[in-house]
Amino acid sequence: MVQIHQPPPFYLYMQHQHHEPLAQLVEHLTFNQGVEGSSPSWLTTIHIEADEQTSVFLYLYEILHNYTENSCSYSNIRNVVQYTQKLRPSKGNAMQKSQWQQLEQLLGDGVTARTITVDQWEHDGGNRRPEPGDRMKLDTGIRFVTRTVGSELHVLETDKELTALEQELIRLLLQQRNGKTSGGATELERQARRLGEWIGQNAASGDWRMEVPDGMELRSRLFDGMIPFLLLREQAEEKEPSYGELDKAIRSFMSEDTLLIPLRDHEWLILSPDRLLAEAEAAEEDVLEGHERKAMLSSLGSGLLQMVSGEWGGECHVAVGDPIDPVESAVQTVGVLRETIQLGRKFHVGMQVHLPWLIHLERLLSGIPEASRIRFVEETMGRPDMFNDLETVSTLDAFFAMDCNVSETAKKLFIHRNTLLYRLDKIKQETGLDVRSFNDAVLVRILLLLYKVTKRK
Amino acid sequence: MAGVRLEHVFKKYPGSDKASVSDFNLDIQDKEFLVLVGPSGCGKSTTLRMIAGLEEISEGKLYIGDRVVNDVAPKDRDIAMVFQSYALYPHMNVYQNMAFGLKLRKFRKDEIDRRVREAARTLEIEHLLDRKPKALSGGQRQRVALGRAIVREPQVFLMDEPLSNLDAKLRTQMRANISKLMKRLETTCIYVTHDQTEAMTMGDRIVVMKDGFIQQSATPEVLYNHPVNLFVAGFIGAPAMNFLTGQLVEEGGSVRFRATGVNVVIPEGKAQLLRSKGYIGREVIVGVRPEDIHEEPVFIEASPNSIINASIEVSENLGHEMFLYLNGLGKDNVIARVDGRSGLHEGQNVKLAIDMNKIHVFDKDSELNVFEAE
Numbered sequence: 001m002v003q004i005h006q007p008p009p010f011y012l013y014m015q016h017q018h019h020e021p022l023a024q025l026v027e028h029l030t031f032n033q034g035v036e037g038s039s040p041s042w043l044t045t046i047h048i049e050a051d052e053q054t055s056v057f058l059y060l061y062e063i064l065h066n067y068t069e070n071s072c073s074y075s076n077i078r079n080v081v082q083y084t085q086k087l088r089p090s091k092g093n094a095m096q097k098s099q100w101q102q103l104e105q106l107l108g109d110g111v112t113a114r115t116i117t118v119d120q121w122e123h124d125g126g127n128r129r130p131e132p133g134d135r136m137k138l139d140t141g142i143r144f145v146t147r148t149v150g151s152e153l154h155v156l157e158t159d160k161e162l163t164a165l166e167q168e169l170i171r172l173l174l175q176q177r178n179g180k181t182s183g184g185a186t187e188l189e190r191q192a193r194r195l196g197e198w199i200g201q202n203a204a205s206g207d208w209r210m211e212v213p214d215g216m217e218l219r220s221r222l223f224d225g226m227i228p229f230l231l232l233r234e235q236a237e238e239k240e241p242s243y244g245e246l247d248k249a250i251r252s253f254m255s256e257d258t259l260l261i262p263l264r265d266h267e268w269l270i271l272s273p274d275r276l277l278a279e280a281e282a283a284e285e286d287v288l289e290g291h292e293r294k295a296m297l298s299s300l301g302s303g304l305l306q307m308v309s310g311e312w313g314g315e316c317h318v319a320v321g322d323p324i325d326p327v328e329s330a331v332q333t334v335g336v337l338r339e340t341i342q343l344g345r346k347f348h349v350g351m352q353v354h355l356p357w358l359i360h361l362e363r364l365l366s367g368i369p370e371a372s373r374i375r376f377v378e379e380t381m382g383r384p385d386m387f388n389d390l391e392t393v394s395t396l397d398a399f400f401a402m403d404c405n406v407s408e409t410a411k412k413l414f415i416h417r418n419t420l421l422y423r424l425d426k427i428k429q430e431t432g433l434d435v436r437s438f439n440d441a442v443l444v445r446i447l448l449l450l451y452k453v454t455k456r457k
Numbered sequence: 458m459a460g461v462r463l464e465h466v467f468k469k470y471p472g473s474d475k476a477s478v479s480d481f482n483l484d485i486q487d488k489e490f491l492v493l494v495g496p497s498g499c500g501k502s503t504t505l506r507m508i509a510g511l512e513e514i515s516e517g518k519l520y521i522g523d524r525v526v527n528d529v530a531p532k533d534r535d536i537a538m539v540f541q542s543y544a545l546y547p548h549m550n551v552y553q554n555m556a557f558g559l560k561l562r563k564f565r566k567d568e569i570d571r572r573v574r575e576a577a578r579t580l581e582i583e584h585l586l587d588r589k590p591k592a593l594s595g596g597q598r599q600r601v602a603l604g605r606a607i608v609r610e611p612q613v614f615l616m617d618e619p620l621s622n623l624d625a626k627l628r629t630q631m632r633a634n635i636s637k638l639m640k641r642l643e644t645t646c647i648y649v650t651h652d653q654t655e656a657m658t659m660g661d662r663i664v665v666m667k668d669g670f671i672q673q674s675a676t677p678e679v680l681y682n683h684p685v686n687l688f689v690a691g692f693i694g695a696p697a698m699n700f701l702t703g704q705l706v707e708e709g710g711s712v713r714f715r716a717t718g719v720n721v722v723i724p725e726g727k728a729q730l731l732r733s734k735g736y737i738g739r740e741v742i743v744g745v746r747p748e749d750i751h752e753e754p755v756f757i758e759a760s761p762n763s764i765i766n767a768s769i770e771v772s773e774n775l776g777h778e779m780f781l782y783l784n785g786l787g788k789d790n791v792i793a794r795v796d797g798r799s800g801l802h803e804g805q806n807v808k809l810a811i812d813m814n815k816i817h818v819f820d821k822d823s824e825l826n827v828f829e830a831e
Contacts, residue, residue, distance in 0.1 A: 280547035
């Protein structure tokens with residue numbers, strides 16, 4: 001008797017070379033057991049509620065055993081099902097230890113994980129362009145691809161004899177773990193992942209001038225005049241939307257020809273046509289000036305951020321750049337937007353929409369060695385501890401954000417103009433720097449930025 | 458509709474040794490308009506963001522209705538949010554902005570249309586439905602942001618400083634509009650503001666926060682008249698309550714409060730309580746609201762035991778009332794709110810009287826209100 005203690009609902013994926021038996025099986029299950037099943041197809045999805053699991057398992061075993069002509073053992077079905085359920089929320093690329101142990105348990109002893117090259121895979125007789133879930137026969141046993149990293153393949157090998165059904169189930173599990181939907185990845189997702197991987201590799205290697213190669217399927221969908229957004233979400237994996245969900249929401253939000261390109265865990269590049277800028281104009285005949293275009297790009301970034309965080313929560317950051325020709329500059333753009341988010345988070349804690357054209361000073365300052373930064377702050381400012389005071393920091397931040405306009409700053413801070421003047425006078429008295437004069441304002445702004453990063457370290 | 462319950466909720470950010478929100482316990486009733494108020498950094502927005510699902514809850518449980526929603530995504534919490542930076546979608550017109558959330562949830566077109574038009578009618582923005590956000594004024598944008606939330610017909614509305622970007626006049630107008638709207642929709646609403654006027658005028662109940670802790674949770678009247686501690690007393694009310702540090706002494710059968718420029722008799726009812734709690738001979742902080750300092754001759758004549766003399770350093774005449782900044786009482790300026798037609802002016806020496814029945818006495822160490830403590 002199988003012992004299952006209040007497991008959550010799960011989905012079972014089955015694949016069989018003959019359509020008919022599984023169609024009958026689904027019919028049996030949906031009719032006799034009251035579970036939800038998809039319409040019969042070559043791939044069958046059954047949603048079984050927790051309290052139904054034990055009886056469904058037994059029933060499933062009996063039927064499946066007959067339909068597969070005794071080629072599938074009960075324990076393997078059970079393990080595969082449980083494994084499916086546990087892997088389902090995980091979309092990370094690295095195989096977690098517990099998952100590995102489960103797979104080991106599932107396949108028994110003799111499972112090894114290795115990293116090989118694509119060339120070696122193909123040389124050993126594997127298919128071209130291997131994907132997670134792909135498999136090849138070895139002299140003794142079988143090899144599955146668990147993950148692809150550029151020209152490297154993470155594989156697992158087992159010397160155990162697996163039935164065709166078991167092999168298919170494992171393939172589906174591995175595809176799922178890599179973020180695939182029940183029907184496997186869509187062609188678009190697969191192509192987007194491939195492009196994302198290529199962009200990621202080149203951005204990381206520092207070769208930012210690389211053009212998207214002709215062989216990249218999505219190249220034909222890239223055109224001059226696409227707005228690049230870099231979306232970074234930090235959240236527990238189980239709460240992450242799937243590629244399909246996110247893609248659908250983003251296309252619905254922006255336009256149907258928007259591309260969602262996964263770069264690495266929790267990071268996506270979004271390329272959207274720049275006609276969005278024209279659509280944002282109040283009157284069609286209006287032409288956007290440079291500063292208006294930047295303001296509009298910022299608004300689009302804020303809208304995107306609000307939409308994504310409003311749907312899925314978690315800490316989100318968005319960087320947005322000027323429209324580009326992604327064929328020529330996707331890699332460079334990703335590099336710049338990554339740097340923008342990194343600097344934005346470092347220098348402006350709490351900010352979630354980051355704009356490359358607003359962090360020039362931060363970029364410059366981040367290159368100064370820490371010892372020099374500390375020395376500069378100490379030498380230039382008599383009392384750096386003034387920046388320990390939250391009120392002083394928020395006052396200065398608001399003052400600089402409002403272009404040193406006293407009235408606007410007071411309004412932003414919800415304080416009386418005289419209160420603001422009193423605070424600014426106090427800073428002048430204690431530091432000798434009057435932020436209402438241009439030169440001192442520049443100096444205090446630099447000191448404040450340097451102090452923030454120095455203190456945070 | 459549903460209530461919201463927070464049980465022992467904590468929020469701690471990685472790398473920080475101090476919790477931003479500590480042991481937060483609150484039961485918000487169905488259809489209640491609850492206001493979270495407090496100074497910058499007190500944890501009010503963080504609390505709201507946890508309820509919204511935008512921030513993870515480090516510890517504790519959050520219920521919406523009977524359901525624990527700690528691990529539920531924002532989209533599945535049946536809530537709608539309106540923020541200060543309402544971030545309308547710039548490339549969509551007003552109709553599309555309001556419809557987008559429903560479209561994403563695959564509502565039928567006719568249902569989306571019904572909801573959008575109904576919300577637009579409620580907010581009086583029907584004539585703006587075809588406009589892009591760029592062509593709207595601040596107040597109109599704010600109403601669209603509200604409309605975007607209303608069409609969701611959520612169980613709970615969450616609003617974070619939704620009026621802060623508006624000018625004073627519009628803010629007053631929108632304040633009334635939101636209050637009316639929420640009463641009409643009969644939906645639970647949690648509203649965050651730094652503005653105590655908003656809090657006092659809109660909330661069925663107000664929660665005052667400081668340093669991540671709830672200081673007091675009560676109706677506006679109770680908060681104003683019975684603050685539990687010095688912080689709440691000073692935070693609620695504009696101009697703020699005056700605080701005078703001095704000593705309580707027993708003299709001639711009555712209890713007197715003595716501070717710089719002040720020597721007044723405590724009413725017997727309050728005096729008895731102070732005696733029983735052992736405050737005679739000790740330093741305390743006495744709180745006096747500006748409107749409890751009177752300049753009317755009738756009141757002064759009737760209050761010989763609470764007369765104070767001071768000079769007016771600054772006077773601000775608002776027409777219907779006047780604020781007097783008084784010198785010579787305690788360490789800081791004391792503010793009195795008097796009749797705008799009183800004819801008092803700067804530099805004048807005045808005789809005033811404190812309504813001693815309205816004073817508050819705070820323990821100097823614990824800062825708790827002696828009269829409100831158990």
